[in-house]
Amino acid sequence: MPKLLEVENLRTQFHTTEGTVKAVDGITYDVSEGETVAIVGESGCGKSVGAMSILRLIPHPPGEILEGSRILFGGKDLLAMGDEEIRHVRGGRISMVFQEPMTSLNPVLTIGLQLTETMMLHLGLGQPEADRRAVELLGMVGIGEPERRLKQYPHHFSGGMRQRVMIALALSCNPRLIIADEPTTALDVTIQAQILELMRNLTKQMGVALIVITHNLGVVARYAERVIVMYAGKIVESGTADQIYHNPRHPYTIGLLNSVPRMDLRQGGKRLVPIEGQPPDLTRLDGGCSYRPRCRWAVEACARSIPALEAVGDGQIAACFRAGERALDLEREFDLDEASGA
Amino acid sequence: MYQYVVKRLLLMIPTLIGAALLVFFLLRLLPGDVCEVRLAGTGLFASQEDIDICRKELGLDDSLYEQFIAFAGGYFTGDLGKSMWTGQPVVHEIQVRFKLSLQLAIMSTLVAVIIALPLGIVSAVKQNTWIDYLVRAFSIAGIGIPSFWLGIMIILGLLIITQAWFGAGWMPPINYVSPFEDPIGNLAQLIWPALATGYRYSAVATRMTRSAMLEVLREDYVRTARAKGLIERVVINRHALKNALLPVVTIIAIEFAFLIGGLVVTEQVFNLNGLGKLFVDSVGNQDFALTQHLVMLVVLIFVMTNLVVDILYAWLDPRIRYS
Numbered sequence: 001m002p003k004l005l006e007v008e009n010l011r012t013q014f015h016t017t018e019g020t021v022k023a024v025d026g027i028t029y030d031v032s033e034g035e036t037v038a039i040v041g042e043s044g045c046g047k048s049v050g051a052m053s054i055l056r057l058i059p060h061p062p063g064e065i066l067e068g069s070r071i072l073f074g075g076k077d078l079l080a081m082g083d084e085e086i087r088h089v090r091g092g093r094i095s096m097v098f099q100e101p102m103t104s105l106n107p108v109l110t111i112g113l114q115l116t117e118t119m120m121l122h123l124g125l126g127q128p129e130a131d132r133r134a135v136e137l138l139g140m141v142g143i144g145e146p147e148r149r150l151k152q153y154p155h156h157f158s159g160g161m162r163q164r165v166m167i168a169l170a171l172s173c174n175p176r177l178i179i180a181d182e183p184t185t186a187l188d189v190t191i192q193a194q195i196l197e198l199m200r201n202l203t204k205q206m207g208v209a210l211i212v213i214t215h216n217l218g219v220v221a222r223y224a225e226r227v228i229v230m231y232a233g234k235i236v237e238s239g240t241a242d243q244i245y246h247n248p249r250h251p252y253t254i255g256l257l258n259s260v261p262r263m264d265l266r267q268g269g270k271r272l273v274p275i276e277g278q279p280p281d282l283t284r285l286d287g288g289c290s291y292r293p294r295c296r297w298a299v300e301a302c303a304r305s306i307p308a309l310e311a312v313g314d315g316q317i318a319a320c321f322r323a324g325e326r327a328l329d330l331e332r333e334f335d336l337d338e339a340s341g342a
Numbered sequence: 343m344y345q346y347v348v349k350r351l352l353l354m355i356p357t358l359i360g361a362a363l364l365v366f367f368l369l370r371l372l373p374g375d376v377c378e379v380r381l382a383g384t385g386l387f388a389s390q391e392d393i394d395i396c397r398k399e400l401g402l403d404d405s406l407y408e409q410f411i412a413f414a415g416g417y418f419t420g421d422l423g424k425s426m427w428t429g430q431p432v433v434h435e436i437q438v439r440f441k442l443s444l445q446l447a448i449m450s451t452l453v454a455v456i457i458a459l460p461l462g463i464v465s466a467v468k469q470n471t472w473i474d475y476l477v478r479a480f481s482i483a484g485i486g487i488p489s490f491w492l493g494i495m496i497i498l499g500l501l502i503i504t505q506a507w508f509g510a511g512w513m514p515p516i517n518y519v520s521p522f523e524d525p526i527g528n529l530a531q532l533i534w535p536a537l538a539t540g541y542r543y544s545a546v547a548t549r550m551t552r553s554a555m556l557e558v559l560r561e562d563y564v565r566t567a568r569a570k571g572l573i574e575r576v577v578i579n580r581h582a583l584k585n586a587l588l589p590v591v592t593i594i595a596i597e598f599a600f601l602i603g604g605l606v607v608t609e610q611v612f613n614l615n616g617l618g619k620l621f622v623d624s625v626g627n628q629d630f631a632l633t634q635h636l637v638m639l640v641v642l643i644f645v646m647t648n649l650v651v652d653i654l655y656a657w658l659d660p661r662i663r664y665s
Contacts, residue, residue: 055569057565057568057569061470087571087572087573088571089571090568090569090570090571091569091570091571091572092571095569095570096566096569098562098565098566098569100562103561103562103563104562104563104565104566105563105566106563106566106567106581106585107563107585107659107660107661108584108585108658108659108660108661109580109581109584117570117572117576117580118570118571118572121570121571121572121573122571153660153661155660155661166566169566169570
């Protein structure tokens, strides 16, 4: 598959009164045509800022995407585009689904207007065709009586329904890539699976690439082909979903996996193991591994320099000095916990 | 919606009755009356007899009950009585001045909206740039500068400029002419006070527009609108502005209702024969008959303005639906 999106050394910072926040600090990854990639990490690790940077939706000031960052989309650098050019990409070639369906739609405009204005802009449709397509789209995302629904306002829709509208909106202009920023976090658990299922089916059906941002590894287990794990603005591990789940090499990935409730035999009634402590203050990063204070495998070397991403398997990379050691195995950690009486 | 408006109109009746009772009795609590003021004004000795005759003539010696009926009953018979000071019919006294005051209030509001909306929006969109600083300085100055002082400056400025350019000083005309008969003469008189009060009024509205816009611009749906690739103008005008207008409409409406009877000093400066001056004079003269009808007029304007604001709310925000 040809590469659709190539993010190279993306660095996004926020200049605040407390100092410069290195929200995204040199991340590099790519997404192929039609591929589903998950970006995982705790709140505040730079996932959303990284995604928002792709469409240059970072408010400036205080935000700034640093020189030297490149985001190639179909071979063209989004960061070098003029305002007019990037506007055509937004919503047209790359669209977004946001975390908060309750506030992401404009409360004083009808659903119909919010759907059709994008299509009239990017596809050059007239009002009647745009209306027809809006009805079609609402039907596709599973909203009943679409004609009537078009005339309604967001407050007539439940959270799950609004997220379906957002998905319809994202799909409306036949994009090549959809970025979904925690699309199910704000929804009821019963709805989460439905929405993810819907997104997967529609993107597969239309051959659209998808970046799903989430803090829940369990959520993406079934949907993503590749997983990127971020911590403190950096990528700490990435690989295929299979590799990340069955052979995680970075202590943070292991910590995340251990904090996901699992129904399979492997955990078998064991208690969830949280990652102790907080993510670091992004204005005060030192020259060592930023996960070090929370890492139970930290050694002296971790304080001296930042570990680089290195290959640890077929296409799998991890940024840990001890990634190759047997000590980091998942099984081993459960043993450790049992030994310590957890 | 239609039902709601009818209901609101009916609800105005108890409000007006309450206001009528309140203004009537509060006025009677004032020490003295119009007869004492009038006779004291002559500077001559006034005997108790003279005062009694005067009171009898004006009906001030009737029981409070009879006086109230005479006052409130006027709204049903259409006869609002006569001013106790000038002896002219109240309707006549109010009518000539109301036209001017209403027109001035409308023009000031227009001036304020024309200044406030664009400036407030630009200032919010360009937050913390020199444009924003300039707009903020302009609006702070508007709040700080009293409109009567600005009025004096405008008159002096007009005099000096016309003197310098045309060799003869020009001042706004003093007599009110209807805008339908002589629009130019009408504007020549009223545009200046409208600018003076409109500027102050716009300052408050500009700041409100700016802060409401700043709040709305941070909303998720504005980010969505940008992520859809909309032109910035559409993002601001269609997606942000409509959400930001609610508090602005409220401020503008309150100010508008206030302007109808509240422009006392500005009227003095521009020598306008408006309701503000009439109001102050009627209270000073203890002209109960005129004062109570004037208060009722202002109450009515406030109540009506509130109704219009509530209807505007429902139009601006579909989440507000009255039933």
